[in-house]
Amino acid sequence: MYKEVVGPALDFLDRHGILDSEDAHNLVKSGLHVAESHPLTLALLERFFAYRGIRFTDPRLKVCVGGLELESPVMVGAGWDKEGKCVRGLWQLGASTVTVGTVPEHPQYGNPRKRQFILAPGVALNRLGFNSPGMMAVDRNLERYQGSGIPIGVSLGKNKDVPVEDTSRAHAVVAKQLYHHAAYFEINVSSPNTPGLRQLQNKGPLTDIVQAVNQTMDEMGGRKPLAIKVVPDLTFQAVDDVIQVAIDNHVPIIIAANTTVNTDIKAKYGERWRSEAGGLSGDDPDFRRMSDRIIAHIFRQAGQQLDIIGVGGIKDDWTAMEKIMVGAKAVQVVTGLRGEGLSLPGSITRGLVNWINLRRDVKTINDFVGVSANHPTLMP
Numbered sequence: 100m101y102k103e104v105v106g107p108a109l110d111f112l113d114r115h116g117i118l119d120s121e122d123a124h125n126l127v128k129s130g131l132h133v134a135e136s137h138p139l140t141l142a143l144l145e146r147f148f149a150y151r152g153i154r155f156t157d158p159r160l161k162v163c164v165g166g167l168e169l170e171s172p173v174m175v176g177a178g179w180d181k182e183g184k185c186v187r188g189l190w191q192l193g194a195s196t197v198t199v200g201t202v203p204e205h206p207q208y209g210n211p212r213k214r215q216f217i218l219a220p221g222v223a224l225n226r227l228g229f230n231s232p233g234m235m236a237v238d239r240n241l242e243r244y245q246g247s248g249i250p251i252g253v254s255l256g257k258n259k260d261v262p263v264e265d266t267s268r269a270h271a272v273v274a275k276q277l278y279h280h281a282a283y284f285e286i287n288v289s290s291p292n293t294p295g296l297r298q299l300q301n302k303g304p305l306t307d308i309v310q311a312v313n314q315t316m317d318e319m320g321g322r323k324p325l326a327i328k329v330v331p332d333l334t335f336q337a338v339d340d341v342i343q344v345a346i347d348n349h350v351p352i353i354i355a356a357n358t359t360v361n362t363d364i365k366a367k368y369g370e371r372w373r374s375e376a377g378g379l380s381g382d383d384p385d386f387r388r389m390s391d392r393i394i395a396h397i398f399r400q401a402g403q404q405l406d407i408i409g410v411g412g413i414k415d416d417w418t419a420m421e422k423i424m425v426g427a428k429a430v431q432v433v434t435g436l437r438g439e440g441l442s443l444p445g446s447i448t449r450g451l452v453n454w455i456n457l458r459r460d461v462k463t464i465n466d467f468v469g470v471s472a473n474h475p476t477l478m479p
């Protein structure tokens with residue numbers, strides 16, 4: 100129903116300037132927020148999802164990613180719920196956790212609109228630029244999930260106008276403010292939409308940020324799982340630098356990957372997109388392959404020392420399993436929620452159980468991790 104009617108209708112409205120895809124996204128978020136906010140609608144939501152088999156658990160899906168215990172490997176990635184207002188709703192929809200943000204210190208409008216485009220069904224280009232109500236507002240929003248038992252991730256970012264020399268402090272201050280809500284943190288230096296941000300993936304600045312966040316966690320009561328998120332456009336050599344920073348500084352997780360700025364991939368959807376600023380995401384096979392190649396590379400290089408979260412173009416259990424088989428212990432969905440609908444986390448989770456059931460030699464989802472990391476088609 101969603102793929103045949105709702106999704107195409109939303110695409111049509113966006114294409115004809117009737118309902119911008121960002122506004123549509125905000126409407127959906129508001130609806131989910133309202134639904135999860137009132138006991139009656141929450142009870143209805145829970146009953147409906149239980150009846151449809153959307154939220155369920157299976158012990159064979161349990162994973163531990165860099166010390167983070169999750170009841171399934173299917174997460175909602177950063178960018179869908181930037182404010183932290185729909186965590187319970189997304190959890191009810193089958194996600195084992197939600198990464199909130201990216202959250203900078205201060206409120207920030209982001210780039211001028213229009214800044215989010217649907218290039219084809221399930222394929223998006225965005226240049227939002229860390230639009231956020233800022234860490235204090237996110238702190239207040241997350242208060243309502245205290246004691247819920249839902250693990251929440253926080254993506255740390257910096258405001259656009261923060262000078263390079265203040266970058267590590269800017270990340271650490273958000274970690275400090277949201278420490279008591281977070282089950283894990285992500286360092287996002289891979290968004291293409293904040294000028295100069297991606298240079299922070301270089302060894303020196305990245306080390307400074309990681310060390311500042313680690314120190315803050317030590318001061319606040321102890322380390323929580325920390326992840327560095329990379330871009331899919333990095334060379335393997337640059338990925339190796341990030342791996343080295345992670346290992347040297349006891350960062351247990353790398354997330355691969357953020358959106359791509361690859362102009363050839365953008366131009367597949369029309370020459371006008373080639374030079375359009377922003378990062379492409381979603382159901383593009385070349386984009387998906389870029390992130391799979393990076394995951395496989397990280398797994399081959401450091402699979403014994405680091406855990407990997409795979410993200411990029413996941414739209415069903417097959418594409419989720421692809422990421423797991425090249426080395427990801429868990430996966431995140433973002434654009435797929437628009438392309439496939441909000442039931443995506445639940446349907447992937449169910450699909451992964453089928454994968455386990457089909458194989459006699461497989462006992463848990465973990466048995467699939469990295470089995471095709473050396474697949475020749477993935478080699479550079």
Ligand SMILES: Cc1cc2nc3c(=O)[nH]c(=O)nc-3n(C[C@H](O)[C@H](O)[C@H](O)COP(=O)(O)O)c2cc1C
Nearest residue numbers: 176177178200201287356357380381411412433434
């Ligand atoms: C509209 C939109 C906003 C995003 N915002 C963020 C963000 O704030 N922080 C971040 O780390 N990644 C952000 N991302 C990147 C996603 O988390 C993800 O890495 C990327 O979209 C690839 O996954 P996908 O193909 O499943 O969307 C955003 C993606 C989209 C589409």
